[in-house]
Amino acid sequence: MSLLELKNISKIYGELKALDNVSVHVDQGEWVAIMGPSGSGKSTMMNIIGCMDKPSLGEVLLDGVDISKESSRALTNIRRDKIGLIFQQFHMVNYLTAVENIMVSQYYHSMPDEKEALEALERVGLRDRAHHLPSQLSGGEQQRVCVARALINHPELILADEPTGNLDETNENIVLNLFSQLHKEGTTLIVVTHDPEVAEAAQRTIVLEHGRVAREVINEGFIEGRQYV
Amino acid sequence: MTKRKMFLRMITASLLRRRSRMLIALLSIAIGATILSGLVTIYYDVPRQMEAQFRNYGANMILVSADDQPLTGENVEAALSLIPAEKVIGATPYRYVNAQMVRSQLSFVAAGTDFDQVKATSPYFVVEGEYPSGVRQVLLGKEVAETIGAKLNSVIEITYKPTAVLSEAGGELNPGATLAGSAEGFNQNLVYVTLTLGDDLTIASLEVDASLQTPEYGGQCAEEFFTSRFLGKALPLTFGEDVDGVSGATITSEAVVNAINNAQVTENATALTGATLSMQVTGILDTGGKEEGYIFMSQEDMAALTGERDRYDVMELSVSAGAEELASYVDQINAMEAGVTPRLVKRITNSETAVLGKLQALVFLVTAVVLVLTMICVSTTMMAVVTERRREIGLRKALGASDGSIRTEFLGEGMFLGLLGGVLGTALGFAFAQVVSVNVFGSSITFQPLLLPVTILVSMVISALSCLLPIRQAVAIDPALVLKGE
Ligand SMILES: Nc1ncnc2c1ncn2[C@@H]1O[C@H](COP(=O)(O)OP(=O)(O)OP(=O)(O)O)[C@@H](O)[C@H]1O
Ligand SMILES: [Mg+2]
Numbered sequence: 112m113s114l115l116e117l118k119n120i121s122k123i124y125g126e127l128k129a130l131d132n133v134s135v136h137v138d139q140g141e142w143v144a145i146m147g148p149s150g151s152g153k154s155t156m157m158n159i160i161g162c163m164d165k166p167s168l169g170e171v172l173l174d175g176v177d178i179s180k181e182s183s184r185a186l187t188n189i190r191r192d193k194i195g196l197i198f199q200q201f202h203m204v205n206y207l208t209a210v211e212n213i214m215v216s217q218y219y220h221s222m223p224d225e226k227e228a229l230e231a232l233e234r235v236g237l238r239d240r241a242h243h244l245p246s247q248l249s250g251g252e253q254q255r256v257c258v259a260r261a262l263i264n265h266p267e268l269i270l271a272d273e274p275t276g277n278l279d280e281t282n283e284n285i286v287l288n289l290f291s292q293l294h295k296e297g298t299t300l301i302v303v304t305h306d307p308e309v310a311e312a313a314q315r316t317i318v319l320e321h322g323r324v325a326r327e328v329i330n331e332g333f334i335e336g337r338q339y340v
Numbered sequence: 341m342t343k344r345k346m347f348l349r350m351i352t353a354s355l356l357r358r359r360s361r362m363l364i365a366l367l368s369i370a371i372g373a374t375i376l377s378g379l380v381t382i383y384y385d386v387p388r389q390m391e392a393q394f395r396n397y398g399a400n401m402i403l404v405s406a407d408d409q410p411l412t413g414e415n416v417e418a419a420l421s422l423i424p425a426e427k428v429i430g431a432t433p434y435r436y437v438n439a440q441m442v443r444s445q446l447s448f449v450a451a452g453t454d455f456d457q458v459k460a461t462s463p464y465f466v467v468e469g470e471y472p473s474g475v476r477q478v479l480l481g482k483e484v485a486e487t488i489g490a491k492l493n494s495v496i497e498i499t500y501k502p503t504a505v506l507s508e509a510g511g512e513l514n515p516g517a518t519l520a521g522s523a524e525g526f527n528q529n530l531v532y533v534t535l536t537l538g539d540d541l542t543i544a545s546l547e548v549d550a551s552l553q554t555p556e557y558g559g560q561c562a563e564e565f566f567t568s569r570f571l572g573k574a575l576p577l578t579f580g581e582d583v584d585g586v587s588g589a590t591i592t593s594e595a596v597v598n599a600i601n602n603a604q605v606t607e608n609a610t611a612l613t614g615a616t617l618s619m620q621v622t623g624i625l626d627t628g629g630k631e632e633g634y635i636f637m638s639q640e641d642m643a644a645l646t647g648e649r650d651r652y653d654v655m656e657l658s659v660s661a662g663a664e665e666l667a668s669y670v671d672q673i674n675a676m677e678a679g680v681t682p683r684l685v686k687r688i689t690n691s692e693t694a695v696l697g698k699l700q701a702l703v704f705l706v707t708a709v710v711l712v713l714t715m716i717c718v719s720t721t722m723m724a725v726v727t728e729r730r731r732e733i734g735l736r737k738a739l740g741a742s743d744g745s746i747r748t749e750f751l752g753e754g755m756f757l758g759l760l761g762g763v764l765g766t767a768l769g770f771a772f773a774q775v776v777s778v779n780v781f782g783s784s785i786t787f788q789p790l791l792l793p794v795t796i797l798v799s800m801v802i803s804a805l806s807c808l809l810p811i812r813q814a815v816a817i818d819p820a821l822v823l824k825g826e
Contacts, residue, residue: 184742
């Protein structure tokens with residue numbers, strides 16, 4: 112069953128077509144990687160899927176709802192309820208501790224629950240860093256906190272834009288293992304990456320070029336629940 | 341954990357962990373609140389302080405007689421009963437008469453008063469020596485002391501002859517009637533005469549009191565060789581025709597003739613003979629005003645001198661009240677019609693009102709300017725804060741914060757700053773007002789408990805208003821733009 116369906120979407124900035132008649136569909140529980148050279152429209156697509164932007168043309172169906180027509184208030188609600196976001200830069204609120212950063216997400220979603228937030232940190236191996244400020248955490252640790260924050264409200268869809276772009280191999284593996292586990296639990300994952308190794312961890316890779324889908328590759332070597340070390 | 345707790349946790353974390361920037365905003369609010377609470381404190385305390393100050397400048401209300409009769413204790417009491425006792429700082433009776441110095445023959449105003457009250461109504465009196473505390477003691481005005489050459493502890497002799505005798509006069513010129521009169525003689529000192537009429541209504545006997553005249557000259561006019569010249573003469577007399585003067589004492593001689601012509605029938609010939617008192621100078625008074633020409637004595641001594649008790653010409657009051665309140669007392673006393681006319685000492689009450697009015701305008705102006713400056717400062721700081729936190733705001737929005745949440749959070753931070761600034765400002769403002777009060781008025785002020793909630797409220801409203809523009813900026817931030825690469 113398809114969770115997400117992009118139907119002939121375009122995003123036009125003046126002369127420039129950041130996305131040019133793109134159609135993509137993602138099934139419930141699928142793990143998809145998106146690759147492409149810089150400026151090919153990957154982030155633009157992620158912003159549209161993540162309800163932070165609207166396409167100039169075309170329809171976006173998320174869970175059967177056309178989000179391209181929704182008000183920004185409704186988009187905020189959909190984003191809050193269904194989507195977990197992970198960014199290339201480790202965006203944390205810099206004056207809140209690791210656990211508080213996760214609780215912010217709970218706060219906007221429903222109710223802050225410190226115990227649950229600590230469990231999420233446990234899951235990314237940072238239970239002992241719960242009360243550290245972002246400035247006291249390494250880049251890899253910050254990104255793991257962001258992963259924990261993305262999954263805290265049990266979203267149907269996790270969108271990650273270059274989640275491992277600034278990480279060393281050890282941290283990259285930790286993040287990939289988390290994705291692997293989330294996928295096993297049934298979460299849908301869409302991961303933008305430049306790194307072929309990260310793309311290979313997914314079930315399918317969509318390659319964008321000049322705002323168009325250049326090709327789609329089914330990853331034959333995909334192994335469910337694979338451990339990266 | 342409830343949402344509210346998390347909200348407070350985020351706000352306090354934002355303020356405590358991002359100190360430097362917020363400190364500026366807090367400081368500006370606190371300074372604004374300090375000025376506000378300080379000025380308001382001074383404003384409310386100043387009338388009280390000023391009143392106390394102005395009370396140092398003397399009486400602000402006087403009671404005088406409504407008719408020609410002197411005031412009595414009774415009608416003064418009635419008037420005073422209309423003013424609450426705790427408001428009356430002092431009530432000083434004055435009885436003024438013209439008295440003469442026996443030795444120098446000079447005449448001065450003698451004032452009978454209550455020295456305890458004088459200290460209250462005329463705190464600016466400077467006394468060298470002491471106020472009289474017993475009988476037969478006087479406080480000499482500096483001018484009087486210099487004129488007659490009296491020093492502390494000197495003994496002076498004062499004599500009083502009532503001119504008021506004539507007010508009791510009136511009656512038929514019958515054989516055997518007694519007449520009394522007075523007229524100004526040498527140096528404007530009075531000469532007194534008492535005469536009786538014979539069967540043909542001519543002068544049958546004459547006594548002259550010239551004790552206030554120069555003894556070796558005018559004094560002779562009291563002697564028989566002179567008084568006998570008048571016997572058998574009919575009234576009125578013409579000086580130089582009916583009687584000749586004593587050589588060398590023409591002025592006194594003419595005064596005797598005038599006194600006889602002035603003389604009226606009296607039942608009470610003894611009223612003419614006032615008393616002469618020997619009194620010790622216990623203090624010399626320096627006021628820079630007309631009081632320096634007076635001789636002050638106790639009411640007992642005044643009674644001994646004049647033979648009259650319970651008579652006042654003026655009652656000076658120092659009342660702790662503003663101009664409006666004083667005016668209402670004046671109206672009440674007038675309405676009572678107790679033979680007392682109250683008057684305000686306009687010089688004092690008017691300047692009090694004028695100064696307070698100017699002060700009020702000044703306080704309003706300064707407070708308004710300071711509050712506007714505070715708003716500008718807080719607004720600018722919050723604007724910088726929003727710019728600085730663009731990424732964080734974008735992130736919050738991406739995480740699902742609605743515009744309302746962003747608004748609430750910033751407003752919350754602003755109000756929290758307002759709360760802290762208000763508390764801080766109340767404390768600092770009180771200290772500020774205290775310092776001003778002690779330095780300017782030399783007295784401390786009382787804390788107005790109501791000022792704490794008012795200052796806090798005003799600070800919170802001010803900072804909330806200051807946040808409106810920055811909040812609009814924050815709400816307009818697009819999460820997609822902020823989170824994209826950069
Ligand atoms: N707000 C915008 N206004 C104008 N042009 C934009 C805007 N946002 C993106 N673009 C342009 O759209 C194109 C696609 O940008 P996008 O950020 O999606 O690329 P990307 O594939 O994510 O690249 P990268 O790998 O470098 O992150 C780029 O040429 C970019 O300059
Ligand atoms: Mg990108």
